[in-house]
Amino acid sequence: MQHLKHLLKRHISHNLRPISKSLIIFLIVVAAIGFADATYLTIEHFTNANPPCFIGSCELVLNSTYATVAGIPVAIFGVVYYLFILMAFVVYLESKKEKELALRVGCLSTVIGLGSSLYFFILQAFVLHAFCQYCLVSAGTSTILFVTASYIIVTSRKHQPVLM
Amino acid sequence: MHPTLKRTIFWGVFLIILGLIVWGMIMASAKDAVTTSNGGVTPIVLSHPLSSDDWTQGSSSAPVTLVEYADFQCPACAAYSPVISKVLAEESGKVYFGYRFFPLPQHANAMSSSEAATAAGLQGKFWEMHDLLYANQSEWENAADPTSIFKGYATTLGLDTTKFLADMTSDAVKARITADRDDSTAMGLDYTPTLFLNGKRIANPQNYAAFKALIETAH
Numbered sequence: 001m002q003h004l005k006h007l008l009k010r011h012i013s014h015n016l017r018p019i020s021k022s023l024i025i026f027l028i029v030v031a032a033i034g035f036a037d038a039t040y041l042t043i044e045h046f047t048n049a050n051p052p053c054f055i056g057s058c059e060l061v062l063n064s065t066y067a068t069v070a071g072i073p074v075a076i077f078g079v080v081y082y083l084f085i086l087m088a089f090v091v092y093l094e095s096k097k098e099k100e101l102a103l104r105v106g107c108l109s110t111v112i113g114l115g116s117s118l119y120f121f122i123l124q125a126f127v128l129h130a131f132c133q134y135c136l137v138s139a140g141t142s143t144i145l146f147v148t149a150s151y152i153i154v155t156s157r158k159h160q161p162v163l164m
Numbered sequence: 165m166h167p168t169l170k171r172t173i174f175w176g177v178f179l180i181i182l183g184l185i186v187w188g189m190i191m192a193s194a195k196d197a198v199t200t201s202n203g204g205v206t207p208i209v210l211s212h213p214l215s216s217d218d219w220t221q222g223s224s225s226a227p228v229t230l231v232e233y234a235d236f237q238c239p240a241c242a243a244y245s246p247v248i249s250k251v252l253a254e255e256s257g258k259v260y261f262g263y264r265f266f267p268l269p270q271h272a273n274a275m276s277s278s279e280a281a282t283a284a285g286l287q288g289k290f291w292e293m294h295d296l297l298y299a300n301q302s303e304w305e306n307a308a309d310p311t312s313i314f315k316g317y318a319t320t321l322g323l324d325t326t327k328f329l330a331d332m333t334s335d336a337v338k339a340r341i342t343a344d345r346d347d348s349t350a351m352g353l354d355y356t357p358t359l360f361l362n363g364k365r366i367a368n369p370q371n372y373a374a375f376k377a378l379i380e381t382a383h
Contacts, residue, residue, distance in 0.1 A: 032181075036185045036188070039186055043190055044193055
């Protein structure tokens with residue numbers, strides 16, 4: 001009985017296994033790339049510029065009706081999202097008390113980026129029939145973030161007793 | 165090291181890195197504004213929206229506004245003209261299109277052809293003359309005095325040729341064209357045709373399909 005209680009406690013508290021620091025730094029770097037990308041597109045939007053495009057047709061995508069929601073460029077949501085992820089993992093590195101929470105929130109949030117990127121990818125492929133390299137970079141960073149975060153969650157849980 | 169100091173340094177460094185990223189992106193964006201690369205053009209915002217002073221087609225309440233700065237003697241403009249007409253016909257009701265004059269100095273008959281179109285416009289046949297001028301560009305582009313050729317087009321269109329010839333040389337018509345030309349140079353336009361989609365200069369689409377897609381995604 002005592003043993004079961006202990007297991008239950010461990011399961012509920014969801015203690016994640018210590019994560020290698022380099023994996024977290026990798027996540028921070030990827031999120032920083034995404035942040036830079038989204039920041040760039042936001043600046044381009046507000047300066048009425050069309051960024052140079054080496055593949056695809058950015059102009060078409062970035063001037064489309066899907067590029068803004070109620071006048072707000074979707075790139076801004078990207079800035080907020082990547083900044084949030086960035087902060088979560090930086091807090092994980094730095095904080096002692098909130099490590100657990102920061103890692104959990106950071107990892108789980110990556111699904112938002114994956115979902116949004118999937119939506120924008122579908123729009124580009126099937127609605128606009130045009131791709132924008134900056135949007136593809138963001139799709140790449142958010143996918144890497146999601147995969148790495150999933151890896152962290154899955155491997156840390158593997159070592160926990162299953163109570164189902 | 166004192167833990168508080170350590171934390172302060174950590175977050176300080178983090179904020180500096182974040183600031184550097186933002187600064188880097190601002191610099192990168194500012195650089196785009198001067199260097200144009202394939203497809204991308206220097207961003208230019210349309211100087212003033214279309215008004216009743218402009219030669220326009222379509223409804224002013226249409227979701228997409230397309231403004232062309234062109235020169236009747238420019239071969240690229242002549243090549244673009246049927247493409248634009250086709251897009252306008254297919255996207256009927258969705259595009260408010262305006263034509264503005266940008267007669268280039270190297271084209272001897274750019275000014276007079278613009279005058280011919282404006283004079284025809286005063287009799288309600290601007291677009292008809294616009295089409296004739298482009299379709300028959302080779303006929304008048306090198307003419308020493310194209311007036312008689314333009315008069316021929318006016319006759320074809322059933323215009324009052326006396327009024328047409330008088331309007332062609334009137335100061336009001338000239339002023340109307342030079343106003344557009346001065347506007348073009350003030351905006352820093354350096355090629356024809358220059359297209360503005362919803363008030364922003366766009367790189368000229370490579371073909372009809374690209375043009376149509378561009379218009380469709382703009383509304």
